[in-house]
Amino acid sequence: MTDVTGKKITIGHLYPDLLNLYGDRGNIACMMQRCIWRGIEAETIEFNTGDAIDFTKLDIVLLGGGSDREQAIVCRNLLEIQGRFKEYVEDNGVVIAVCGGYQLLGKYYKTNAGTIEGLDLVDIYTEQEEGRLIDNIVLQSDLADMPVVGFENHGGRTYINDNKPFGRVLYGSGNDGKSGYEGVVYKNVIGTYLHGPLLPKNPQVCDHLIRKALERRYGEAELEALDDCLEKRANAYIYNRFVK
Amino acid sequence: MRLRRMLAVWAAKITEKASVHIFHRQGVTWAGKIALRICPSILKELAGQVKKDIFIVCGTNGKTTTNNMLCAAIEAEGYRVVCNHTGSNMLNGVAAAFALSAGIGGNLNADYACIEIDEASTRRVFPHFKPDYMVLTNLFRDQLDRYGEIDITMNILREVMQSAPKMKVVVNGDDALSAFLAMDSGNEYITYGISEQVIDDRDSHEIREGRFCKRCGAPLQYRFYHYSQLGDYACTGCEFGRPRPDYDGADIEMGEGLAFTVEGRRLHADYKGFYNIYNILAAYAAVRTGGIDAGHFNAMLAGFNPENGRMEEFGIDGTKVVLNLAKNPAGFNQNISAVMQDETRKDVIIVINDNAQDGTDISWLWDVDFDRFKEANTECITVSGIRCYDMGLRLKYVDIPAMLEPDVEKAIRERIANGCGNLYVLVNYTALFGTRNVLKRLEGEK
Numbered sequence: 001m002t003d004v005t006g007k008k009i010t011i012g013h014l015y016p017d018l019l020n021l022y023g024d025r026g027n028i029a030c031m032m033q034r035c036i037w038r039g040i041e042a043e044t045i046e047f048n049t050g051d052a053i054d055f056t057k058l059d060i061v062l063l064g065g066g067s068d069r070e071q072a073i074v075c076r077n078l079l080e081i082q083g084r085f086k087e088y089v090e091d092n093g094v095v096i097a098v099c100g101g102y103q104l105l106g107k108y109y110k111t112n113a114g115t116i117e118g119l120d121l122v123d124i125y126t127e128q129e130e131g132r133l134i135d136n137i138v139l140q141s142d143l144a145d146m147p148v149v150g151f152e153n154h155g156g157r158t159y160i161n162d163n164k165p166f167g168r169v170l171y172g173s174g175n176d177g178k179s180g181y182e183g184v185v186y187k188n189v190i191g192t193y194l195h196g197p198l199l200p201k202n203p204q205v206c207d208h209l210i211r212k213a214l215e216r217r218y219g220e221a222e223l224e225a226l227d228d229c230l231e232k233r234a235n236a237y238i239y240n241r242f243v244k
Numbered sequence: 245m246r247l248r249r250m251l252a253v254w255a256a257k258i259t260e261k262a263s264v265h266i267f268h269r270q271g272v273t274w275a276g277k278i279a280l281r282i283c284p285s286i287l288k289e290l291a292g293q294v295k296k297d298i299f300i301v302c303g304t305n306g307k308t309t310t311n312n313m314l315c316a317a318i319e320a321e322g323y324r325v326v327c328n329h330t331g332s333n334m335l336n337g338v339a340a341a342f343a344l345s346a347g348i349g350g351n352l353n354a355d356y357a358c359i360e361i362d363e364a365s366t367r368r369v370f371p372h373f374k375p376d377y378m379v380l381t382n383l384f385r386d387q388l389d390r391y392g393e394i395d396i397t398m399n400i401l402r403e404v405m406q407s408a409p410k411m412k413v414v415v416n417g418d419d420a421l422s423a424f425l426a427m428d429s430g431n432e433y434i435t436y437g438i439s440e441q442v443i444d445d446r447d448s449h450e451i452r453e454g455r456f457c458k459r460c461g462a463p464l465q466y467r468f469y470h471y472s473q474l475g476d477y478a479c480t481g482c483e484f485g486r487p488r489p490d491y492d493g494a495d496i497e498m499g500e501g502l503a504f505t506v507e508g509r510r511l512h513a514d515y516k517g518f519y520n521i522y523n524i525l526a527a528y529a530a531v532r533t534g535g536i537d538a539g540h541f542n543a544m545l546a547g548f549n550p551e552n553g554r555m556e557e558f559g560i561d562g563t564k565v566v567l568n569l570a571k572n573p574a575g576f577n578q579n580i581s582a583v584m585q586d587e588t589r590k591d592v593i594i595v596i597n598d599n600a601q602d603g604t605d606i607s608w609l610w611d612v613d614f615d616r617f618k619e620a621n622t623e624c625i626t627v628s629g630i631r632c633y634d635m636g637l638r639l640k641y642v643d644i645p646a647m648l649e650p651d652v653e654k655a656i657r658e659r660i661a662n663g664c665g666n667l668y669v670l671v672n673y674t675a676l677f678g679t680r681n682v683l684k685r686l687e688g689e690k
Binding site: 017018023024025026029030033067068070073134135136151153195196197200201230231233234237 | 393394395455456461463604605606607608609610611631633634636637638640641642643648
């Protein structure tokens with residue numbers, strides 16, 4: 001039994017008033033429950049547009065997906081917090097950015113209606129191209145022994161330069177439909193198009209985020225194993241249906 | 245072109261007869277496809293033969309119930325109506341509704357048409373005919389994989405409204421998204437809504453669409469919510485706000501059934517679910533906007549049986565079974581409310597598929613407030629269907645244990661045999677037909 005006394009994870013959910021597509025609440029619920037089931041205290045703080053954010057209080061930041069129009073509204077707010085968000089990332093702060101949130105991590109997202117300036121936290125960029133990439137998706141990732149499964153739905157193609165991808169595409173399109181890779185990993189930041197939501201069917205990715213957050217705050221983290229039977233069945237169902 | 249149209253009508257009728265019993269709605273779709281293939285102008289020609297007006301019903305939730313109710317209400321006043329009752333609401337389904345209503349001479353004898361149309365398909369239907377009235381029920385997130393985003397759906401609807409400038413829009417004014425669209429389109433619009441607060445909704449964590457003004461981008465402020473984003477809103481940045489309803493549902497009563505007053509008329513219905521007030525109100529507003537008398541509206545409601553898996557009841561071996569369709573978060577949350585209106589002990593089966601017509605992306609399950617089932621006096625929750633594992637996981641993460649049974653018939657038989665005699669079966673779209681057939685068969689067996 002690992003000693004978790006007094007350990008606590010604080011999750012910052014950024015702009016749920018605008019970025020709340022595709023079951024982001026599932027990612028929050030998953031991180032919260034997997035802490036709570038292990039006796040680790042967990043709290044989620046929602047920051048709506050315009051709220052002040054103290055990044056030093058946060059252990060995991062979740063940036064979710066929104067429509068292009070909503071992303072443009074968010075982007076105005078993001079530029080105000082850019083400096084502190086960047087410090088958090090460089091200080092190994094844990095970030096999980098999904099869909100629109102993933103695009104906002106980069107330098108810009110060029111859409112047909114104009115260019116949305118990004119947070120410039122990771123050296124990547126996104127450009128809208130013809131056709132949306134919509135389907136189930138399966139990856140092989142260094143962050144998990146199990147395949148990583150989810151659903152993608154994006155018009156933007158993301159180019160990650162020399163950064164490390166989140167995974168190699170076994171089924172689906174990924175970042176741009178051509179490179180064979182999906183997402184980006186930079187320090188403790190994961191950016192990905194996978195929703196579904198991402199974490200419940202990929203408990204190892206969730207535990208990776210929790211572990212990194214605990215290590216950063218407490219210097220060490222050993223996570224007690226949980227009964228992931230159902231998670232594994234849901235994951236295997238997608239893998240078997242699309243890859244095998 | 246009459247001969248060609250006649251051939252198309254015959255072919256449609258034969259196709260439907262031959263296939264609908266085995267393939268259900270798919271059979272209707274094929275009938276329409278074949279009719280259009282033989283006679284590409286059939287929809288335009290037959291729609292042109294409608295003697296009075298054509299109503300269409302659009303909106304994320306409530307299309308089928310509202311449209312069928314509207315049709316029944318007009319029929320109750322003594323008119324002949326063309327209607328796509330089965331809910332086949334894409335171009336082929338719409339064509340089938342007209343072709344199958346035509347006589348073997350290839351002509352239509354109808355006073356009105358009531359047609360529900362899938363929002364994205366309006367673009368393909370409008371070139372064939374311009375409706376006189378569009379009922380717009382609401383806009384919620386639904387099947388994002390198909391439509392991309394709710395903004396895309398709104399753009400399509402704006403485009404078709406503007407392509408038919410004489411079409412009047414009968415709109416749910418309590419939905420800021422729908423109301424904005426109607427106002428912004430330039431078309432004449434008539435509103436319905438509920439001005440009194442019925443449900444204390446402050447503690448709900450429901451995900452709400454469109455919290456920002458579509459006109460100026462400032463946050464909308466709500467005096468109260470009915471459910472989801474439906475409520476009494478006003479923009480904090482500009483003049484946009486909830487229009488005063490032309491048809492206002494007042495003195496709402498909810499218990500065993502539903503009752504409310506509109507235009508001084510007390511309407512009664514025998515169903516549960518707050519959302520049904522909107523369906524009734526929409527149908528009523530459309531009938532009245534069309535200048536049709538509504539003297540038989542209550543009689544219509546008394547006899548109205550959707551028989552399409554919307555709160556449909558079955559009796560199987562001493563168990564009362566209620567089947568209800570739920571295909572997106574707003575609909576599912578309303579369904580859970582309807583289940584909770586029944587305070588007695590109950591079993592629940594949830595069937596989730598991910599076929600193309602359901603939307604292959606099922607992440608919306610995580611936007612439904614399933615934790616409310618903890619307070620719903622449930623004995624057992626079974627998850628079934630193609631994506632039962634995902635549904636099971638969804639419940640696991642709100643600490644609700646669930647029984648897993650991918651096969652729907654087995655899941656139902658198990659609960660009939662071992663359950664508490666009061667069973668709710670909540671299904672998404674493609675699960676509906678199969679589940680309904682199983683229930684009908686089991687009802688017949690006993």
